[in-house]
Amino acid sequence: MNHESTKFIVDVQPGTDFNNLPVGTTPAESTRDNVRNLPSVNAIRATWQQASAEVMRNAMRDIVSRPAIITRDGIDIFRPGTLGMIQGRHGSHKSRLAEMFCSLLLADNPRSENYAGFERYALQRFRVVYVDTERNTIDEFPRSIQSIKRLAGFSENADVDRFHAVPLKNVPRRERLAAVQDVLKFYRETSQEHLVLVLDVATDCVANFNNESEALALFDFLGQQCEASDATILMIIHENPGSDKARGHVGTEAWNKAATALQIGYQGENADILRLRYIKLRHAKRPADIYLTYDQERRGLMQTTAGESDKSKYSLDEFIDAIVNAFDGKEAIAKPDLFTILQEKTGYKKDTLEVKISDIINNRIELTDYTRDWTACHLEKENTRPITYRLTPAKAPF
Template sequence: MINYTPVSAANTVSRPVSHGHANNTEDEFAMNMPRSPSHGKQEFSGGWPERIQANINIIEGNASKPIVRSPPIIKLNGKGIIGKRTINIIQGKFGSHKSRLAEMLLSLLLSDRYCDTDFCGFTKDEMILFLLAYVDTERNQSEQFPMAIQQIRKLAGHDPFQSHDRLIPYSLIGFERKDRLNALKAFVEAAMQVSSHHLFILLDVVTDCIGDFNNASESLELFDFLNMLINDHNITFLLIIHENPGTDKARGHTGTEASNKASTIMQIGFEKVNNKDSDLIAVKFLKLRSGKKPDPLYLYFDESRHCLARASQDMINSTMQERRKKADTGMIADCLGDLLAEPRKQKDLVDELSAKFEAHANTVKERLREIAEQRLPINDANGIACELAIEESAGKPTMYSLAPSLESWAA
């Protein structure tokens, strides 16, 4: 253990890591663990007027010259999904393969040009080397978490049983909840000194990184810390979070704050047929700050390889056809986030949905009524959880619109 000095933005790393494998990574990392975390606080000279003016000067200086946007770290079918120095989310219900999707992305970032794994349309910026940190809060350290690390190495084309110097596993299970945020801060500060590579940190799950995910002050402290890091250092975060039962809302105050701060929100879950889970898994983009949201990515769980794989077009078509036959309420609800960016008259909305699902207008009206009465969750274009509102007045056309859900207001 050595004395630790927090790293500045201009001096992120003291020594590079080799591109191959190394057995002394954990020893080297342990040497950098601080005796106590600095909590991510920056030191400023001078009083408040000087701090304010320095802040203004930085922004004005950057705004006075052409800005070339950094290329995305990860693309999906050629479209930027995760950018540098951002906070990103994968959310879903229990058993929806959230962690496996995240592990596939870590494998992609760990892979080299000769890796033959099919990453389901995801590609990375080949010009960047990443130091990957996987922070786990749920699985045991004897079997479950080590097996996940082995799977990441294997999918990346490396020896699953050989440690890799660009992949650091870390578990918060051994820390009491009241100490977890400090343990996370200490780990991140130490990781920043290990390598000059871009630091990509997966928090699985982020709600377990603090004492109480419904505590607003703890949630704000966590995200203030993450925001400081992405602003001052070469770091990107991917957060996994559970959804509340029966809704599409991420869990607690932490989930609300995560949704607000995230640049990209991916939702993963099984497509339903007759209210039962099918084998088809959809990855939907609830929010993409960098541009228009891409179409859903369809996957399935390949038991033989123990990983997610691309669903065939036949599998997609058969599942969707079965849902369209009944003008499935969930399928219609999925469309409303885009179709109701503004309130619409009943005739306009019903006509468009009738054509889309090849269903009778009365069937569509009935489904819309069910969606409103059951308060099915609908995410608007900004990823905010909403519900369908139906306004009916004598002598006026019936109007459909989206209203923030009660959970959103409560959060």
């Protein structure tokens, strides 16, 4: 090896004069570009020192959490200053669920039965901004705006001063995040109420929803905006076709960063009943599923008991959910423990459980467990004493 001809990459800092590097050293071209684009060391240090001082001051006082903006049965569903998400397949009424939450926040005296049992914090007023990237501005998005106003108790042609609709369909994709930032900045500067922004849909704010770097940048931005604008942001995301997973790296990162994640979809083969699942609640144990139906006359979602489980007619999806919930984040569970939990939940006899569990294992039916880094998994049987069941990763995320 000719040491005299070796070029060493140096640890260059912002502000480095590349013409005065020591002999025998050279920065990579990418390093040159990165350094040029970095803020100065002093600016970086000032930023983190200021943030550190602020959080240390906050930690020295009594900490009182702000009330949740939306609750159900006394459980916090959406807390202020957090990210939330709604995921579902095409045609699963994701947007209508978001519309219902908007109406609830805008209504003067909302009755929970009109909003599927959800309630808003009564001692605070909210400013709701609905950002849409998909629907046209001639009839599709205007119809949604009318629905939100009507469900909130206003007439369809009323001017609701705390409600704003912002279409971004005609804004170039590369400019949409800047537009969202400006929307938040504008309404923060011109109003005092807590901001609630719906982003429908989040994947339209990146060029490639399967690009990890773009997904990370999107959620860094949204998380920062929650604090900078004192806002709660509710994202709507499509699911991958034939899967329960939200689309691409954006969907994965959305679930990681969201404090609350909801999934809505049709219940089994019953085309009229929708099941609303709490797939993630950072601040509480996940409640039971809610069953909804679309009311044509009201043009909105209504709670129904029609989808609640008849133990003699337990759907495959419900049975799979019961298995996942039985694991409760554990790596493995003994057969007697699993069967006891499932019998209490489903009412099935032991022989029936044997058959159904064997079918799931033998047919390699995919289960979804949102408590793990890998959400798609398979159920495996280990012939130990006693017999043990285990959830294992089904495949890589993408």
